[in-house]
Amino acid sequence: xxISIASGKGGTGKTTIATNLALSLGKVQVIDxxxxxxxxxxxxxxxIKEREDVTVEIPEIDKEKCDYxxxxxxxxxxxxxxxxxxxxxxxxxxCHSCGGCxxxxxxxAINWKRKPVGKIEHGITNGVDFYHGLLNxxxxxxxxxxxxxxxxxxxxxxxxxxAPPGTSCPVIESIxxxxxxxxxxxxxxxxxxxxxxxxxxxxxxxIPFGVIINRDGVGDKKVEMYCxxxxxxxxxxxxxxxxxxxxxxxxxxxxxxxxxxxEKFTELFRRIQEGVRT
Amino acid sequence: xxIGVSSTGENLDANVDQRFGRCKYFLIVDTESMExxxxxxxxxxxSGGAGIQAAQTIAKTGAEVxxxxxxxxxxxxxxxxxGMKIFTGASGTIKESIEKYKKGELKETEAPSVGxxxxxxx
Numbered sequence: 001x002x003i004s005i006a007s008g009k010g011g012t013g014k015t016t017i018a019t020n021l022a023l024s025l026g027k028v029q030v031i032d033x034x035x036x037x038x039x040x041x042x043x044x045x046x047x048i049k050e051r052e053d054v055t056v057e058i059p060e061i062d063k064e065k066c067d068y069x070x071x072x073x074x075x076x077x078x079x080x081x082x083x084x085x086x087x088x089x090x091x092x093x094x095c096h097s098c099g100g101c102x103x104x105x106x107x108x109a110i111n112w113k114r115k116p117v118g119k120i121e122h123g124i125t126n127g128v129d130f131y132h133g134l135l136n137x138x139x140x141x142x143x144x145x146x147x148x149x150x151x152x153x154x155x156x157x158x159x160x161x162x163a164p165p166g167t168s169c170p171v172i173e174s175i176x177x178x179x180x181x182x183x184x185x186x187x188x189x190x191x192x193x194x195x196x197x198x199x200x201x202x203x204x205x206x207i208p209f210g211v212i213i214n215r216d217g218v219g220d221k222k223v224e225m226y227c228x229x230x231x232x233x234x235x236x237x238x239x240x241x242x243x244x245x246x247x248x249x250x251x252x253x254x255x256x257x258x259x260x261x262x263e264k265f266t267e268l269f270r271r272i273q274e275g276v277r278t
Numbered sequence: 279x280x281i282g283v284s285s286t287g288e289n290l291d292a293n294v295d296q297r298f299g300r301c302k303y304f305l306i307v308d309t310e311s312m313e314x315x316x317x318x319x320x321x322x323x324x325s326g327g328a329g330i331q332a333a334q335t336i337a338k339t340g341a342e343v344x345x346x347x348x349x350x351x352x353x354x355x356x357x358x359x360x361g362m363k364i365f366t367g368a369s370g371t372i373k374e375s376i377e378k379y380k381k382g383e384l385k386e387t388e389a390p391s392v393g394x395x396x397x398x399x400x
């Protein structure tokens with residue numbers, strides 16, 4: 001089963017849930033898809049044993065064949081190609097590697113070259129088969145790195161995907177195909193606002209979902225009221241506790257020090273599993 | 279000679295738009311007759327590559343010179359590839375800017391005057 005952990009708002013506790021749930025389950029695969037700032041390994045401390053480069057294909061113009069007709073540039077929705085009277089410019093950071101320029105080119109002047117955009121890394125720790133991705137500094141497209149990470153999913157076992165925050169392409173790429181999505185929020189007006197955006201995304205993708213309220217006790221009751229009205233299950237509440245915050249601040253997943261949470265996370269997983277089956 | 283100017287409006291009394299790629303209009307002005315053509319910048323709201331599109335649009339008009347407030351790296355590269363001269367730091371009305379250009383009071387730029395996506399911050 002694939003469970004993804006997402007949130008509209010950043011900093012609500014996705015990685016907290018992903019790491020504590022993983023350590024409670026033991027034998028599980030964890031994939032940190034927040035490739036712009038992966039931080040799950042701060043908590044796992046997995047020794048990285050394998051690395052792979054992630055590349056994308058970028059057009060390269062054969063200037064012997066090109067007659068500067070401009071069709072490639074007109075076609076490109078991302079303005080990654082510029083055609084001026086005697087030159088064609090390629091802007092690799094804007095290219096989405098769709099291949100459309102090659103199709104529309106009447107001169108067959110488009111070749112492809114590979115460009116590295118990031119890497120994925122692998123390590124094993126405490127029974128957790130851990131992967132994360134790292135987008136190169138200056139690159140703007142996280143999706144190719146997330147796609148490369150998702151190829152590592154072992155469908156036979158249980159998989160936890162730690163998604164990036166927000167509701168844009170990298171989030172959709174991360175959570176698409178999951179059997180269940182946990183949306184983590186904080187009980188504040190900002191938390192609720194962004195939770196609603198995240199709910200719209202998971203509904204659009206037809207992924208069954210539930211909500212975890214983190215830092216319960218701060219803010220107001222509007223997240224709970226909203227979930228009740230919308231009949232969205234509140235899977236768990238994690239209190240706003242100094243002890244948990246302290247452990248977090250020194251990189252210790254709190255299930256390691258507070259064993260009662262070990263059971264709560266195991267129970268959470270069992271309930272999700274039953275819910276998905278029925 | 280024809281000059282492409284980034285403009286906030288559709289005539290010579292409009293102000294120079296400080297943004298090149300995300301300006302509202304381009305005025306293509308004939309420096310001899312002061313006759314002009316107005317092009318609406320359809321890529322002003324593009325998520326990316328607005329400067330690249332703008333540069334191609336101007337290059338197609340046959341203008342040899344661009345007068346604007348600022349130009350970013352991608353637009354600069356595209357305009358340079360098209361063999362165009364770029365004058366930044368223009369302000370005030372289009373008419374005034376063209377006068378300044380004619381008197382040699384505007385400086386030709388050899389490098390982008392702002393970073394990527396500067397036109398999106400307004």
